[in-house]
Amino acid sequence: MKLPHRDRIDLGPSAYEQFLEREAIPVVKGYFIEDLKEVDLKPWRRMGALGCYLNMGDQQETDAYICEIPPASQTLPQRHLFETLIYIVTGRGATTVWHDENHKRSFEWSAGAIFAIPLNVSYQHFNVSQDAVRFLAGTNLPHLLNLFHNEDFIFKNPFEFRDRFNNDPDFFRHNERLTVRSWETNLVPDVNAFPLDDYPMKGKGVRIMRYGIAGTTYGCHIQEFPVGSRSTFHRHGPGAIVCVTQGTGYAMVWREEDKERKRFEIRPGSIYSPGDLMYHGHFNTGHQTMRHFAMRGRSPKYSQDKYRTPLHDMIPLEDEPPEIHAEYLRELAKNGVKEAVSVVKE
Secondary structure (H helix, E strand, O other), X not given: OOOOXXXXXXXXXXXXXXXXXXXXXXXXXXXEEOOHHHOOOEEEOOOOEEEEEEOOOOOOOOEEEEEEEOOOOEOOOEOOOOOEEEEEEEOEEEEEEEEEOOEEEEEEEEOOOEEEEOOOOEEEEEXXXXXXXXXXXXXXXXXXXXXXXXXXXXXXXXXXXXOOOOOOOOHHHOEEEEEOOEEEEOEEOOOOOOOOEEOHHHOOOOEEEEEEEOOOOEEEEEEEEOOOOEOOEEOOOOOOEEEEEEOOEEEEEEOOOOOOOEEEEEOOOOEEOOOOOOEEEEEEOOOOOEEEEEEEEEOHHHOOHHHOOOOOOEEOHHHOOHHHHHHHHHHXXXXXXXXXXOOOOO
């Protein structure tokens, strides 16, 4: 029997937890949200919109929030020292960013767009339609706030990261391939239309693209699974937020010591967040390609892969418990879908 390397220290609420209390909007915990479009939001004084925090996966490295801007309205101007990745779920609008009040830069977006807020710029989101805008944002606020435990340093820091944003008129049109499965951009117009690269080690037909967006070190990727296909089980560190953008299926999560595996039925808008070193797999059981947008780890330019622990591994299909793939085949048969993945049988 393995023992903990030391006793757990708990001296009360962290700086991040105290911050959440003062924000006074709902906080969702756990590992799964069925549909972010149906999550109840409350008036958010700081943002001037409706909102809800997601502190999922039993960790405080990253968090997320859901924000809704009413029709023909806008958020209050924001500025902060944590990185923010944004996925537009519904609606159409624009975002304005600036260092200098007299020299602002704006770009437009609609449902399906992904972008990041350049670090510590001032910014404001605008809903230019007659429908509500709802978006998902992932941040590294928990790590930074617990590190500095000073909200003024995070929200009132005057430093300008001109290497991240210098008001270039083409800033939000930048696109560059870095290497295979890695791309640098400042705006992805449509999460379900961006071309991806083959990722055979993750599963048959699986495709992926990892992004560095607006100079962030906070990483994200889009991944897709063709009809009748699934991923291998894999695990990594804490803080991943996975949002399904297209297709249907299920996700399964478990740790080696677990007696049972958790299964989540997923569809567009579903969010799941595997805990630290929790094995998880993605299963497409529908009649169309399944895609998800995930925020986790580091972006390609600032990757720490060379320091990755061997505990961050994948289980070959032929080495996983046989009942897992048998369950998947039953689901495909029930839906009238032909399998694209087979496992060598003894």
